Amino acid sequence: MPVIQTEELTKRFPAVTALDRLTIDVEPGVVGLVGANGAGKSTLIKILLGLSEATSGQARMLGLDVTTDGPKIRERVGYMPEHDCLPGDVSATEFVVHMARMSGLPADAARERTADTLRHVGLYEERYRPIGGYSTGMKQRVKLAQALVHDPEIVLLDEPTNGLDPVGRDDMLALIRRIYTDFGITVLVTSHLLGELERISDHVVVIDAGRLLRSSSTSEFTRTSQFVAVEVTAEPDTVAGQLKAAGLDVVRDGHLMVVPLEDESVYDIVRDTVAQVGVGLIRLEQRRHHIAEVFGERGSQ
Known part of the structure; x- marks a missing residue:
């Protein structure tokens, strides 16, 4: 009730x-x-x-x-x-x-x-x-x-x-x-x-x-989106460049890299790329919407 x-x-x-x-x-x-x-x-x-x-x-x-x-x-x-x-x-x-x-x-x-x-x-x-x-x-x-x-x-x-x-x-x-x-x-x-x-x-x-x-x-x-958030310990520009070279679309969002999750192979590509660059991986997770984003979407309709 x-x-x-x-x-x-x-x-x-x-x-x-x-x-x-x-x-x-x-x-x-x-x-x-x-x-x-x-x-x-x-x-x-x-x-x-x-x-x-x-x-x-x-x-x-x-x-x-x-x-x-x-x-x-x-x-x-x-x-x-x-x-x-x-x-x-x-x-x-x-x-x-x-x-x-x-x-x-x-x-x-x-x-x-x-x-x-x-x-x-x-x-x-x-x-x-x-x-x-x-x-x-x-x-x-x-x-x-x-x-x-x-x-x-x-x-x-x-x-x-x-x-x-x-x-x-x-x-x-x-x-x-x-x-x-x-x-x-x-x-x-x-x-x-x-x-x-x-x-x-x-x-x-x-x-x-x-x-x-x-x-x-x-x-x-805060429903799950079809994007993966990637955060590394160093050299994010290099990692982003290598991910693009591997065929992924990469959008920078502050310290995060956001990559479309077309299929499960995206996780493997990100993992291998970060290892090749030789930096640490802080975050690799499916991104969630924030209330602020949903609020903005509704307000723009």
Whole structure:
């Protein structure tokens, strides 16, 4: 049964249409909501939480109508906002305990759940420090902790990797994936960075200017192509030249060489050519499409 459903959902502002007859079904799992800044992702989340009214259309979360059941929905949902909204003069423990109490947990349960949740997000050792002294990555983890502390059925994460360096993004993405795999909590995560969602999502919804471009499993987005990606330790120009001399078409894609996979003999030709040049072979694999490529293909139609 879908945990989120929208039908012809539309949200118009005086100068722009944020959502344009959006119809989607979101099943349990990690679901990526992809779109450029201004595509309507945050507007959709606010409507789902009952914090903003749609102009027309319908939406349901966990089987509840977002128009009439906002308070009930918010009891069962966790929300990590995009913007910085943390008080700097309290500790992570104080803040997350407060949010747990706001969600209805008794005092003892709130403190216990807070300790467990801060340990899960990697802030246990820093839990008594004022939030104002935290790095951007630590603040993002506090926001994630308060979204999880009351054990919701689904969490909505709005651009959770914003402002993070590559290592911080990797850590945050691993945490997000574990929310579902370890605890069975469905995740709807938004991002304008397509590669991030490709790595962690079971299903991807792509919207542009409030309209649905595509909704399908990540495996369908990243289907196997009929090309082989080749990467060598040195002398890629020489290897590419030898592959062409052997009768293969070679296209350079950054540090990769991309070769059409006409039949299985292509693997043997590449292997033998690399050995003849005398360099190491880092990668020889059938290439997969990326969400960014599929997004571009759809946008050009």
